[in-house]
Amino acid sequence: MTERPGGVTGRASPCWGPLALGDGQVRFRLWAPDREAVALEIDGREPVAMTSAGDGWFAGEATAQAGARYRFRLAGDLVVPDPAARAQAGGVHGWSVVDDPTGHRWRTPDWSGRAWATMVILEVHAGLLGGFAGVAERLAGWAALGITAIELMPVNAFSGTRNWGYDGVLPFAPDESYGSPDDLRALVDRAHELGLSVFLDVVYNHFGPDGNMIGRYATGFFDEGVHTPWGSAVAVGKPPVHRFFAENALMWLRDYRIDGLRLDAVHQLHDDDFLDALAGEVRTALPGRHVHLVLENENNDPARLAPRRFDAQWNDDFHSALHVLLTGETHSYYTDFAEAPARRLARCLAEGFAYQGEGSRNHDGAPRGAPSGHLPPTRFMSFLQNHDQTGNRALGERLAGLVDADRLRAATLLLLLCPQIPLLFMGEEVGSRTPFLFFADFHDALADQVRDGRRQEFARQPGFDDEEARERIPDPNAVATFERSRPEPGPDADGWRASYRELLAIRHARIVPGLAGCICAGAEVVGQRDHQRGLPPGVGADHLT
The missing domain is CATH 2.60.40.10 (Immunoglobulins)
Known part of the structure; x- marks a missing residue:
């Protein structure tokens, strides 16, 4: 047998x-x-x-x-x-x-998923919401707003009891601080009962700094000739390594009935053949189900978004252009959008990527991207905030604390009613103003390295150019940093809920039915300001037409 x-x-x-x-x-x-x-x-x-x-x-x-x-x-x-x-x-x-993947008795055995065009995705962190059971308790409320899917930040086992998830070292094991494997299955089952899809963020480009033992008995798992921000690249071109990650993807999709995966920072894999093969294997293995694959890809590579490859890419260009328009911030990775942010946003709306082969300051002037105007708008996932763009701020501020409420509502309207697939970050739907900070649970010398490295990272950013200012950046390893990051409702939570409910009802009734075969007729900048020079601080939604 x-x-x-x-x-x-x-x-x-x-x-x-x-x-x-x-x-x-x-x-x-x-x-x-x-x-x-x-x-x-x-x-x-x-x-x-x-x-x-x-x-x-x-x-x-x-x-x-x-x-x-x-x-x-x-x-x-x-x-x-x-x-x-x-x-x-x-x-x-x-x-x-040892886990028994057949032990959970599914209440939704006939669930086959939702069509991609219907997606309105909410990114959530299981640990901040009370683990798998805590997330399950919130599902009905999100569904009532018109959200159709949740995306879990990585849940695989990591060092300590709190982490964003991108420092995981055992990719197949749900972290025990969130609950058991069957608790995760119960969460997915409950989501399906409510008509919600479940996505999972997976990290195939590196392992965390504590607990990764593979290099001690299989140095060939890594390619010492290719470097990433985390060290040597993962050698996904080798058959055993390829099988490791392909089997991981299929495990989440089969044993947990996850509906889709978001692959983190695939540009650091340096292997497009692996990506295409993985997508093909998933498509072949799971016929008859709506299974969706999404990329984070700094390369802005439209070839990966061809049919039967990946459904969409997180479009960071959309976020960055709109963030500059809303806040006037032009430091760090917003440097590439300091000039003509409205024109770049219009290009995102019309063609997908803002950078389609132009030189990028953040890439030492090297070209970034390729033409993407031929792709349907649903190949792009747009957002105002996510874990990166909020948590990688020194103090983790959300837009609700940075931007006038009327401007933020106008930007939210644009996000929810444009044809791209919208991604929300937990707390947006209730106008949360609590920060989302970078947190971990490292100890001893590693904890010092992470804390000091985090503070030094912001040394060249406005407001943090002296030691005293950097001391205000929360220690990632402190329990208080984790606790402060729980998304509490803002002072106008009911108003935000009502706004999301109204806009998403419009989206599902008027936008989604027209997305099949949809192409963009174009977008242009209007207004009195010279958008070629960019916008000064304080200019916002009145110039987003």
Whole structure:
């Protein structure tokens, strides 16, 4: 009989992670090409030598029920968790746990998803909202506003108990501080009952700085010749590494019935062939379902948005042009939008990207992007705020605290009624003014490095050019920084809810039905100001026509 993961028929046998063989038997595998021997440890039992399976793989079988704790012993006192563990106990340095993906009894077994054109997506952080159960409690309220999907920031296991999620080190295991794997399945099930899709942010371009053990037994997992902001690039072109991430994507989509994935910063993968192959594999593996794939791609590459590849890209150009118009800020990555922001916004509305091959100051003058006007507007996801653009501010300010309310309402109207797919950030729908700060839970020297590095990062930005000013930047590792980031309703929360409800009703009734085959007829700048020179601080929605 062909091996099937978790006892589910109709799938090819995976390379990574535990595999249920039936009758309580589980196969364990690890790719450790730098090691000559690997032993399997199951909690309460003596280690058992695993067998070399060729090409750097080691395999072993054992009796193990769901909940059994296990790990791998490589040499002497070096023990490591399974990098493809489906659950983890005791943190990323603790024991891996066998999970039964068939244990949850789905209440929505016939759910096949929502069409892409109907999406209004709300990005949320599970930890700030009370874990998976806390997010589930809020779903009905979001659905009542007209939101049709949520996007979870990364939920895979990370160091400590609080993190944005982009420092994850065990990509297959939901972090235990948010809840169990079945708690996540229950969240997805509840969303589907309410007609909501669920997206998940996944990070395939790097691992976090604490708990990533792969490099100690599989240096080939990384490409030392290609560098990223986090170190050597992940070698996704190698078959075992490709399988690691392809199986991860399929696990979320199959075992958790997630409706779509947002791939973080794919420009740092430096491998478009991997992206195209991954998209093709997902499309082939899940016929008959609305499964959506979204990119964050600084390269503004329209080729990745071709049919049967990726549904859309986060359009940071839209955000940056509009942010300059609303706030007058022109530092940091807004430098590229300091000149003629209204013209750049008009190009986003008409053609998708503002940068389509022009030189970019933030890229040392190198060309960025390629022509995108041939793509339908639904290939672009637009937003006013997200975790990056809010949390990467030194003090985490939201637009509600930076911009006049009338201007912000006008910008929100533009976002929700233009044909691009709108993305909201948790708290926008209630006019939240609480900050969203960068937070983590590192300790000792690493905590000092993260805190000091964070403060030094802003040394050249207005208002933080001296040591005393930088000391005001919250310590990412402090519990208070995490607690302050919970999105509390603003003083006019009811008014914002009413506005979102009204605008989204219009979108679903008047905009969505016309999106099939939609093309943009054009956009132009109007108004009395010279938009070629940009706009001074304080100029806002009255010039966004």
